[in-house]
Amino acid sequence: MTTAANQKGKRLGLGRYFRNFKKYRYLLQEIVRKNVKLQYRNSVLGVFWTFLQPLMTTIVLALVFGNIFGRSNEGVVCYPLYLLCGRLLYEFYSQSTKRAMRSIRNSASVIKKVYVPKYIYPLSNVLSNFVTFAISLSVLVVMMAYYMLIKKVPDLHLTPYILLSFVPILILLVLSLGVGMIICTLNVFFKDMEYLYEVFCMLLFYMTPIFYTVKTLGTNKWIQYVLMANPLYSIVQMFRSCVLYGEMWNWHWFWYACGFSGVTLLLGFWIFYKKQDKFILHL
Amino acid sequence: MGKLAIKVDHVSVLFNLNKEKIDNVKEYVIKLLTRKLHFTEFWALQDISFEVEKGERVGILGFNGAGKSTLLKVIAGVLKPTKGSIYVSGVIAPLLELGAGFDMNYSGKENIYLYGATMGYSRKYINERYDEIVAFSELKDFIDVPVKNYSSGMKARLGFAIATAVDPEILILDEVLSVGDAKFRIKSENKIKTMFDKGVTVLFVSHNTAQVRRLCNRAILLDHGKVIAAGEVNEICDLYDEKIKAK
Structure with a gap:
């Protein structure tokens, strides 16, 4: 009888949404499974790409920028690890939002014919990228072990704070989902969003202290404010505090990241909910 | 009266179409600035009402643009009607x-x-x-x-x-049976017929009146978004065949 309830649009209520989600959780599972499986199918190295890709890009970045910024060890501890932390998080954000953005358009043929809760598509694409991200975190584990045990970098040590590293990751997940919902709605109406967002992501890469530190940019207050307004900055810094420096994060970062991500998610759900009935007219 | 499977109650669907399809920011801004953003209203369905009982097989006939696909989309829950309401009881399987x-x-x-x-x-x-x-x-x-x-x-x-x-419980067939070779068509028709015995409700859209006569027991004729005739399948199919000849 769920179908009957779906179509009686007036009978609102959380119970209805919950029942609907329960029915379609299989679809969520199937799409996540599909995305993860297909990502590595037909590639010779398969799942190893999840490790190799961040490892190789980090090596490239370390070679290019290591000599420019890496020499002053202040606030960096170990430059390759500093890079990798930032890059892993940034990569998850940009990949998952890009996938989510295209998800509705890519499933147009289904959405036009069958009733499916449409948020399943952006949600499942963010989640499948989360799975790949979780796998790729093991690169960080290996790299950290290498620098601690073999290279014996003096300032690098594990503390219990590393257990808190899941907090910035969860905040990032919320942020990605929120942004994903907003831009996939926009992308239904304006398909050149894809190109605009591509450029935006590039800008974001340089705006986030991934290969530099805020200090190396000088003391111009305005530049620092602009950089700190970027929620990825707070999230990446929180993550580095736990993993790299082994200390508690700055609580300003925490509240800012939580607030920004929470508001983005609510905004995303709201825009999506308001516009989803019009999707079919534009697909 | 059997049990109700589908109830379409005074359903109207309004499409707000732009003359040219605008799907990117650049064109939207240009059109907005030059004030060329015209919208034309178009009623794809106008005040459609009918009921389908459990186990009935209803053929939906009509020329291109009569609103058949729009009606199926509304029933499948993909498109929300501008006015009116839809009641569906049971699991719908659309054939994609x-x-x-x-x-x-x-x-x-x-x-x-x-x-x-x-x-x-x-x-x-x-x-x-x-x-x-x-x-x-x-x-x-x-x-x-x-x-x-x-x-x-x-x-x-x-x-x-x-x-x-x-x-x-409800099967929506939108011209699907016209694909595949003859062998598969016969096989799928037989499969649908065995489903009739289980009491499945069928909505069947086709231009092929012979097929509609074989599979359905009721039919609805749509034209320009309105129901112009509804009733026993042979009567409606005769009417539709006449209309084709008249064109």
């Missing part, structure tokens, strides 16, 4: 267009689960039906091959096999 709902890089086997999940069925449920689906689609030797290597007939067979294996 060729290949829609499949992922081309996924094998036939994996697509069975994906397609099933799209219709809201669990892996466990599909597992129970899996052998039946494979047997009906006659794709046993190709089940681990990616769907992109399937012929259109193979895709149609697989889609049909999944949609009919899950025991839907």
Whole structure:
């Protein structure tokens, strides 16, 4: 009888949404499974790409920028690890939002014919990228072990704070989902969003202290404010505090990241909910 | 009176169409600045009302642009009506267009689960039906091959096999039976007929009145978004055939 309830649009209520989600959780599972499986199918190295890709890009970045910024060890501890932390998080954000953005358009043929809760598509694409991200975190584990045990970098040590590293990751997940919902709605109406967002992501890469530190940019207050307004900055810094420096994060970062991500998610759900009935007219 | 399966109550659908389709920011801004953003209103369906009882097989006839597909979309819950309401009781299985709902890089086997999940069925449920689906689609030797290597007939067979294996209570057939070779058409017609015995409700859209006469017991004739006739299948099909000749 769920179908009957779906179509009686007036009978609102959380119970209805919950029942609907329960029915379609299989679809969520199937799409996540599909995305993860297909990502590595037909590639010779398969799942190893999840490790190799961040490892190789980090090596490239370390070679290019290591000599420019890496020499002053202040606030960096170990430059390759500093890079990798930032890059892993940034990569998850940009990949998952890009996938989510295209998800509705890519499933147009289904959405036009069958009733499916449409948020399943952006949600499942963010989640499948989360799975790949979780796998790729093991690169960080290996790299950290290498620098601690073999290279014996003096300032690098594990503390219990590393257990808190899941907090910035969860905040990032919320942020990605929120942004994903907003831009996939926009992308239904304006398909050149894809190109605009591509450029935006590039800008974001340089705006986030991934290969530099805020200090190396000088003391111009305005530049620092602009950089700190970027929620990825707070999230990446929180993550580095736990993993790299082994200390508690700055609580300003925490509240800012939580607030920004929470508001983005609510905004995303709201825009999506308001516009989803019009999707079919534009697909 | 049998039990009600579908009730369409004074449904109207308004499309707010721009004369040219604008789907990017650049054009939108240019058109907005030059004040060329005209919208034309178009009623795809106007005040449609009818009821379908459980086990009835209703053919929906009409020329291109009469609103048949829009009506099916409203009933399937994909499109919200501008006015009026729809009541549907039971599980609807729409037969998707060729290949829609499949992922081309996924094998036939994996697509069975994906397609099933799209219709809201669990892996466990599909597992129970899996052998039946494979047997009906006659794709046993190709089940681990990616769907992109399937012929259109193979895709149609697989889609049909999944949609009919899950025991839907309402089956929406939108010109699907016109695909595939003659052998498959006969086989799928027979399959649908066996589903009639289980009391499935069918909505069937086609231009082929012979097929409608064979499969349906009632019919609705749509023209320009309005129901112009509804009733016993042969009467309506005769009317439609006359209209075709008159054109």
